Amino acid sequence: MSKLYITTTQNVPLFFTPASVGERMLGYFIDMIVKTSYLISSYYLFKYLKLFDLIDDFDTWTKMAVFLVIYSPVVFYTLVSESLMEGRTLGKMLVKTRVVKIDGYQASFTDYFTRWIFRLVDINMGYVAGVVSMLLTKHTQRLGDLAAGTAVISEKSKYNLSHTILAEINGNYQPYFTRTQILQFNDNDMRIIKENALNAIQIRDYALLEKLTAKIEEVIRLKNKFPTQENFIKKVIEDYNYYTGEN
Structure with a gap:
């Protein structure tokens, strides 16, 4: 399809x-x-x-x-x-x-x-x-x-919560990116990024992961310094959850 x-x-x-x-x-x-x-x-x-x-x-x-x-x-x-x-x-x-x-x-x-x-x-x-x-x-x-x-x-996915790149944020969590960088995204952007990252991981579409990484870098104006693109995207999503979950 x-x-x-x-x-x-x-x-x-x-x-x-x-x-x-x-x-x-x-x-x-x-x-x-x-x-x-x-x-x-x-x-x-x-x-x-x-x-x-x-x-x-x-x-x-x-x-x-x-x-x-x-x-x-x-x-x-x-x-x-x-x-x-x-x-x-x-x-x-x-x-x-x-x-x-x-x-x-x-x-x-x-x-x-x-x-x-x-x-x-x-x-x-x-x-x-x-x-x-x-x-x-x-x-x-x-x-x-x-x-x-x-x-x-x-919206079907073979992954459940334990398989997703979105990890739970604990009380001692320390963000990597700044609030200004991360909050350039909104909830819908982050949902789409997460869903497509999962899809790319599932079908091993490394070109899509690279494209996601490049566009995120463009938005936050910071190059990926993580070992893998998956880790980079995961950290972006975790930081977004951290900043949007603050009181």
Whole structure:
């Protein structure tokens, strides 16, 4: 599968693995189960409380308003979830995928809204447009992704916390870099650096490690003096955790 290259806000070109069509469809069906469960639960709750009898006495417009309110969590589920959970829904969390901007910036509400409104074409009109678009585009993007400038990436990794280059910071930790150097990065930059460093280590992509090192050196204006590029990147991440974790 092709790699999705993203340039971060600090001009660090990195890559992700786009989520496969299968991963995207699995996440979608999990979300469908969540929404269906909500509707079934709402139905039996209304039936138990005998609220349907009460609604029958309403006029047509009031009935429509009530049912729109009941159904709104299903309609806005994806938009609200992605906006509040940084590009994730419950289905995406379980499948370990998320929505990101291709230009390296954090996706905004407008981006999520654009993806959501295009569901009318991609999904609600028989799935054909969305599936065909994902199959034909390089990064498995549906029409909503193309319009919003986003893609869905896979966050799966064979590493757990004990395998990552991000070590826990103890109370006696001494930073190597200065606060000014390290805090030129933000949380999103550091997350991307960490994920791509892990990916590079996993597939032994030494060219990517070299590129990461060079770009970090460019940002902090200091050459790597550590034995390996991996140690250098690890120290940058540890120092970032140290400075951002200070009270």
